[in-house]
Amino acid sequence: EAGVVQSPRYKIIEKKQPVAFWCNPISGHNTLYWYRQNLGQGPELLIRYENEEAVDDSQLPKDRFSAERLKGVDSTLKIQPAELGDSAVYLCASSIGRVHYEQYFGPGTRLTVT
Amino acid sequence: SQQGEEDPQALSIQEGENATMNCSYKTSINNLQWYRQNSGRGLVHLILIRSNEREKHSGRLRVTLDTSKKSSSLLITASRAADTASYFCATDVKYGNKLVFGAGTILRVKS
Numbered sequence: 001e002a003g004v005v006q007s008p009r010y011k012i013i014e015k016k017q018p019v020a021f022w023c024n025p026i027s028g029h030n031t032l033y034w035y036r037q038n039l040g041q042g043p044e045l046l047i048r049y050e051n052e053e054a055v056d057d058s059q060l061p062k063d064r065f066s067a068e069r070l071k072g073v074d075s076t077l078k079i080q081p082a083e084l085g086d087s088a089v090y091l092c093a094s095s096i097g098r099v100h101y102e103q104y105f106g107p108g109t110r111l112t113v114t
Numbered sequence: 115s116q117q118g119e120e121d122p123q124a125l126s127i128q129e130g131e132n133a134t135m136n137c138s139y140k141t142s143i144n145n146l147q148w149y150r151q152n153s154g155r156g157l158v159h160l161i162l163i164r165s166n167e168r169e170k171h172s173g174r175l176r177v178t179l180d181t182s183k184k185s186s187s188l189l190i191t192a193s194r195a196a197d198t199a200s201y202f203c204a205t206d207v208k209y210g211n212k213l214v215f216g217a218g219t220i221l222r223v224k225s
Binding site for chain 1: 118144145147149156157158159162202204206211212213214215216217218
């Protein structure tokens with residue numbers, strides 16, 4: 001079965017510019033997650049969707065970050081405007097059920113803000 | 115904040131040796147999961163152990179969980195160069211509905 005697909009794999013932008021990341025989860029997985037992973041750290045949850053509904057966005061910096069999951073499948077995470085501190089790897093994951101199940105991760109998007 | 119803390123931060127062993135990594139956490143959990151991350155395959159789920167389980171095996175992996183000490187260990191037996199990666203424990207926090215990852219242990223297996 002196809003895994004979680006993310007694009008782009010790498011992105012370099014200047015600060016104050018907008019950027020968007022796209023994720024296509026595994027077919028049939030109704031729960032989708034966006035994580036941010038800083039260098040030398042583990043992933044930290046930004047937002048979790050169950051179908052179309054964002055059920056946990058408590059860690060999403062809402063002043064500059066936004067996300068959507070249209071039709072309960074693909075998802076987009078946007079940053080506008082980007083700051084130097086946003087440089088990180090952004091990971092998308094999906095699971096067949098709620099968080100109590102194993103999660104399948106995409107390859108991530110490495111964002112560099114200059 | 116990250117609930118899980120792995121120990122050691124880095125580990126270097128020879129091929130064929132066993133590798134043991136430990137994870138400590140702070141609050142009650144539903145389950146604890148171990149993931150591996152390397153540059154080639156990204157973050158991959160290895161094993162899940164529920165709070166009412168004490169030990170679980172999967173191939174060369176053995177995971178133990180001691181909820182009274184709030185700790186877990188991951189043992190990789192007969193290590194191979196391909197096991198070189200970062201290993202993360204992730205706790206499914208009770209009533210939290212989220213996985214909280216530790217900072218990871220970097221394992222290097224020398225051939």
